[in-house]
Amino acid sequence: MPTEFESMLFEEELASLDSLPEARRWTVERDKEVPLGITALIHSIKDPAELYLARLRWPDYFKPVSLKFLSRKTGSDTDPTAWPIVRGFRPTSFDTCVSYTLEGYTLHPEWSNSPSAAFPKIERPMQYALLKLQSEMDLYYERRWGT
Amino acid sequence: MNTESLIFDVRYLGAKKHYVDPHASATATLAQVKPKVLAFFGLKETPEKVYVFSQDGTPITDLSITLGQLAHGKHELKLDLVEQLVQG
Numbered sequence: 001m002p003t004e005f006e007s008m009l010f011e012e013e014l015a016s017l018d019s020l021p022e023a024r025r026w027t028v029e030r031d032k033e034v035p036l037g038i039t040a041l042i043h044s045i046k047d048p049a050e051l052y053l054a055r056l057r058w059p060d061y062f063k064p065v066s067l068k069f070l071s072r073k074t075g076s077d078t079d080p081t082a083w084p085i086v087r088g089f090r091p092t093s094f095d096t097c098v099s100y101t102l103e104g105y106t107l108h109p110e111w112s113n114s115p116s117a118a119f120p121k122i123e124r125p126m127q128y129a130l131l132k133l134q135s136e137m138d139l140y141y142e143r144r145w146g147t
Numbered sequence: 148m149n150t151e152s153l154i155f156d157v158r159y160l161g162a163k164k165h166y167v168d169p170h171a172s173a174t175a176t177l178a179q180v181k182p183k184v185l186a187f188f189g190l191k192e193t194p195e196k197v198y199v200f201s202q203d204g205t206p207i208t209d210l211s212i213t214l215g216q217l218a219h220g221k222h223e224l225k226l227d228l229v230e231q232l233v234q235g
Contacts, residue, residue, distance in 0.1 A: 045204070088234035097235035108235050115195035117233035122161025131160045135229065138204045 002035050006061040010036050013126040020127065022134055036061050039070065040130060044084065044141035052084050052137075052144075056129055059102070064119050065129040066102040068094060081146045086136050091145035100132045154223040155180065155214055157200070159188045171224075173215030177207065180214065184228060200226045 002010070014030065017023045031037030037057035043050060055077065057066045069091075071079040083091035088098035095103035099117040111117035122128045155171035166187040171180065177200055185192060192198060200207045202217060206229070218224040 088232075099233040104235060111233065114233070115193055116231070120161060120230060123163040124161050128161035131227075132229075132232075135201070135204055136232070139206075 002058075002061060006036065006058075010058075010061060010126065013124060014038065017126070017130075020131070022131060025134070026130065028130075031055060031057060038126065040133075042134060042137060044137040046138065046141045047143070050084075050144055053082065054133060056126075056133075058125060061125050062122065064100055064102045064105050065125065067096050067129075067133065081144060083145045084137065085142040085145055087140040088136075098136070100129065153214060153218050153221070156223065156225045157184050157187075157228050158225070159190075159228045162188055166228075171214055173218065174213050176211050176213050177217075178210035181210065188228065190228075190230075197231045198228055199231065201229055202226050 014028070017026075017028055025042065027041040029039050031039055034057050036059075037055065040054045040056065041051055042054055043052065051072070053070045053072050055066075055068045055070050059066065068077045069082045069084070070077050071082045076082070078094055080091040080094070083089060083094075085091065088104070089096050095101075095107070097107050098104045099111055099119070105111050105119065108117070112119070151173060152170045153173050155166075155168040157166040159166075166184050168180075168183075181198075181200070185198060190198060202225075207217070207226075214224050217226070
C-alpha cells in the first residue's frame, strides 16, 4: 500500500495535469485496479492519428514506473500490436528496457548503482513519467509493431 | 535581432519548481547558464551523467547558441532540462 504522502501527491498530480502544455495531447484516466496507476492515450508527433494506450503503475511512487501498452479493443497487456516501436521498447516481450521504467531496472539491476543510469530523485513522478514517455515517443517513434 | 534581456524559464521534468531568470541576458550562451540551472535543481554533471536542454521536445546539442537566438525575438524562452536516457 502506498504511504499517505504518496497517495496525496498522486492525487495532486492527477488533478493538476492540465497545467502541463503537453496534457492537451493526452487523455489520462485513473487505473482503478491499483492505488497508484493511470492510463494515458498518447501519440507521437510523427503520427498523430496512431493512438496508443499506455498503462503506468507505480508500486512505489518515487521509483521507476511500470509501463505497458494495452490493446484499445480488449484491454490486453500482452498484445504486441498495441505497442509502438520506440528505442528500448520490446513489444514481443511486453516490456521496456529504458532507465525510467521498472521493467528496465528489473532487466538491468546494475543500473540502480550506475552513475549514468541510476533513477533520479524526483518530486513529480507522474509528470516525469508522462513527459519522459512523450519525449521518447516524439523523438524515436517508428511505427506500430506488426505494421 | 536579440533583445537585451528575456525571461528564461527552465523545467526539469521531475521537479516541482521551474528555474526562472526574469532578466537573463539574451547574449548568454547555454554553456554559460547551464551551471546555474544545474545548481538550482541540485544536479551535478559527471562524465557518466549528462543533462541536456531541449526545446519543444528537440534536444539542443550546441551549447554555444545564445538564449536570444533560441528565443527568436520573443521576450520569453522556455526550455526543458533532461537527463540522458540509458537503454538496454
